[in-house]
Amino acid sequence: MTSSAIANALRLPPGPVDLTAIETDAAPGFDGKKTDGKAALYAMGGELADLQERLWAERTIDSERRVLLVLQGMDTSGKGGVLRHTIGLVDPQGVRITSFKAPTDEERSHDFLWRIEKGLPPAGYIGVFDRSHYEDVLIAKVRGFAEPEEIERRYGAINEFEARLVAEGYSIIKCMLHISADEQKARLGERLANPDKHWKYNPGDLDERAFWPKYREAYEVVLERTSTQVAPWHVIPSDKKWYRNLAVAQLLLDTLRGLDLQWPKADFDVAAETSRLAEESPVQ
Amino acid sequence: MTSSAIANALRLPPGPVDLTAIETDAAPGFDGKKTDGKAALYAMGGELADLQERLWAERTIDSERRVLLVLQGMDTSGKGGVLRHTIGLVDPQGVRITSFKAPTDEERSHDFLWRIEKGLPPAGYIGVFDRSHYEDVLIAKVRGFAEPEEIERRYGAINEFEARLVAEGYSIIKCMLHISADEQKARLGERLANPDKHWKYNPGDLDERAFWPKYREAYEVVLERTSTQVAPWHVIPSDKKWYRNLAVAQLLLDTLRGLDLQWPKADFDVAAETSRLAEESPVQ
Numbered sequence: 001m002t003s004s005a006i007a008n009a010l011r012l013p014p015g016p017v018d019l020t021a022i023e024t025d026a027a028p029g030f031d032g033k034k035t036d037g038k039a040a041l042y043a044m045g046g047e048l049a050d051l052q053e054r055l056w057a058e059r060t061i062d063s064e065r066r067v068l069l070v071l072q073g074m075d076t077s078g079k080g081g082v083l084r085h086t087i088g089l090v091d092p093q094g095v096r097i098t099s100f101k102a103p104t105d106e107e108r109s110h111d112f113l114w115r116i117e118k119g120l121p122p123a124g125y126i127g128v129f130d131r132s133h134y135e136d137v138l139i140a141k142v143r144g145f146a147e148p149e150e151i152e153r154r155y156g157a158i159n160e161f162e163a164r165l166v167a168e169g170y171s172i173i174k175c176m177l178h179i180s181a182d183e184q185k186a187r188l189g190e191r192l193a194n195p196d197k198h199w200k201y202n203p204g205d206l207d208e209r210a211f212w213p214k215y216r217e218a219y220e221v222v223l224e225r226t227s228t229q230v231a232p233w234h235v236i237p238s239d240k241k242w243y244r245n246l247a248v249a250q251l252l253l254d255t256l257r258g259l260d261l262q263w264p265k266a267d268f269d270v271a272a273e274t275s276r277l278a279e280e281s282p283v284q
Numbered sequence: 285m286t287s288s289a290i291a292n293a294l295r296l297p298p299g300p301v302d303l304t305a306i307e308t309d310a311a312p313g314f315d316g317k318k319t320d321g322k323a324a325l326y327a328m329g330g331e332l333a334d335l336q337e338r339l340w341a342e343r344t345i346d347s348e349r350r351v352l353l354v355l356q357g358m359d360t361s362g363k364g365g366v367l368r369h370t371i372g373l374v375d376p377q378g379v380r381i382t383s384f385k386a387p388t389d390e391e392r393s394h395d396f397l398w399r400i401e402k403g404l405p406p407a408g409y410i411g412v413f414d415r416s417h418y419e420d421v422l423i424a425k426v427r428g429f430a431e432p433e434e435i436e437r438r439y440g441a442i443n444e445f446e447a448r449l450v451a452e453g454y455s456i457i458k459c460m461l462h463i464s465a466d467e468q469k470a471r472l473g474e475r476l477a478n479p480d481k482h483w484k485y486n487p488g489d490l491d492e493r494a495f496w497p498k499y500r501e502a503y504e505v506v507l508e509r510t511s512t513q514v515a516p517w518h519v520i521p522s523d524k525k526w527y528r529n530l531a532v533a534q535l536l537l538d539t540l541r542g543l544d545l546q547w548p549k550a551d552f553d554v555a556a557e558t559s560r561l562a563e564e565s566p567v568q
Contacts, residue, residue: 057483083377092376093367093383093414130377181567192558198550199341206560212567266482274476276490283465283496 005029006250010234017223024180025239037242045089054261056094059124061264064169067126073177076187085245096121099130112136142214155225162231172231177238289313290534294518301507308464309523321526329373338545340378343408345548348453351410357461360471369529380405383414396420426498439509446515455539456515461522
């Protein structure tokens with residue numbers, strides 16, 4: 001498995017997590033400024049697209065392999081920006097984005113993983129979860145939407161669920177977009193100051209912000225309990241948007257490289273088909 | 285409604301259609317060569333992305349508007365290329381691509397529009413149909429999968445269906461990617477000659493190709509019977525890939541411009557929220 005300097009710097013080591021000790025405006029594993037970072041991201045486009053097409057091509061040989069990128073983070077942390085700038089580099093045909101909002105009544109009547117299962121990407125796809133099953137141990141815990149025992153049960157259920165997916169052919173990339181409270185304040189302020197961005201603002205965002213310390217604690221527990229060998233978490237400093245986009249792209253590239261993707265071999269007689277095409281009756 | 289030179293040149297006039305009279309390697313409505321065409325496509329990126337974001341933003345005010353791009357064409361005509369190069373210009377978050385293959389047993393047990401309804405884009409999205417309900421009056425007719433009376437019924441059903449969608453807030457862009465039989469032969473030959481492209485080749489493609497004249501006739505009837513005021517067909521000369529990508533992008537851009545998309549106005553008190561943010565207790 002190829003592992004870049006960025007991936008090595010971002011992969012969460014086992015043990016307790018203290019998010020206040022992880023800088024939000026750093027650029028771990030990357031020696032360079034904003035322009036360098038943007039250039040590095042752009043330079044990945046060709047290889048990302050090539051590898052994605054190979055993954056897509058594997059559908060024709062009934063491969064079960066696929067990628068699942070899980071994006072988590074506080075409001076304004078940039079999940080949408082990653083979708084636009086990083087996922088936007090690859091062929092939209094092979095991408096399946098699933099956004100998870102507050103669960104509907106029907107979804108609430110099932111186990112929390114029921115709607116997650118329905119949002120999983122088919123084989124050959126790069127699936128992206130914009131929020132995910134982790135909301136069920138984050139907002140659900142902070143806001144008390146589930147009992148403590150149920151929250152406790154869910155950590156294990158998530159680990160089993162993800163282990164099963166990996167055994168089935170999924171590569172899972174879990175990213176926590178890590179911003180500071182000050183950076184969120186600045187971003188909310190920008191939305192309020194710019195009429196073109198009012199649609200992105202919701203007074204509820206500020207209510208949620210009041211729970212910042214509780215969310216941080218909830219994230220710390222989640223990161224410790226659900227960062228596993230087969231599906232580790234990456235905490236991505238995200239105050240710098242360019243670094244955030246670059247880091248997610250690098251994790252995606254590393255993952256695709258690690259799959260050693262080959263073009264499927266022909267399951268037909270190439271010479272015979274070539275003759276058939278050459279000798280066909282004229283078609284008008 | 286803004287209408288570009290390209291759109292004006294490609295919109296099908298009412299009446300009988302003779303596809304042999306429509307050049308496949310022309311570039312109607314565009315004065316320029318390949319490099320100019322590629323530059324023109326690239327130059328559209330910013331405005332396309334801006335307008336798409338406005339459409340996406342309208343979800344927050346419960347707008348029902350959305351775009352549906354229907355891509356039809358013979359094998360190798362470039363539906364995948366349009367997805368990559370044209371749809372790839374906009375935010376993947378707001379795109380919903382639905383590919384229609386041979387119907388499953390379940391799908392066949394319902395009316396032909398049943399699975400189409402399920403593949404429609406939600407409000408705010410640009411939906412793309414890679415093949416569509418038109419297969420049910422194309423391959424279904426050529427290969428006799430439905431009786432002639434049923435095929436006849438379907439033209440009317442399609443027109444009613446699309447009129448209903450337009451009344452509900454859809455903008456429909458229908459594109460027939462028009463290539464010559466010789467161009468298809470060349471493209472199939474390239475796939476056979478390049479091991480990296482063998483996965484794209486299927487011996488069935490050549491069987492289907494033998495029906496080329498019947499497909500042309502079936503397309504001509506479809507184009508005449510289902511090009512309506514609210515959902516006209518565009519026949520896009522597609523031997524030149526750069527022109528094909530540019531033309532579809534231009535049709536999409538014209539459509540988005542025609543919607544006169546505005547950023548939604550705030551439904552909250554901007555001044556009050558700004559004060560609330562400024563005066564909040566410190567968050568760590």
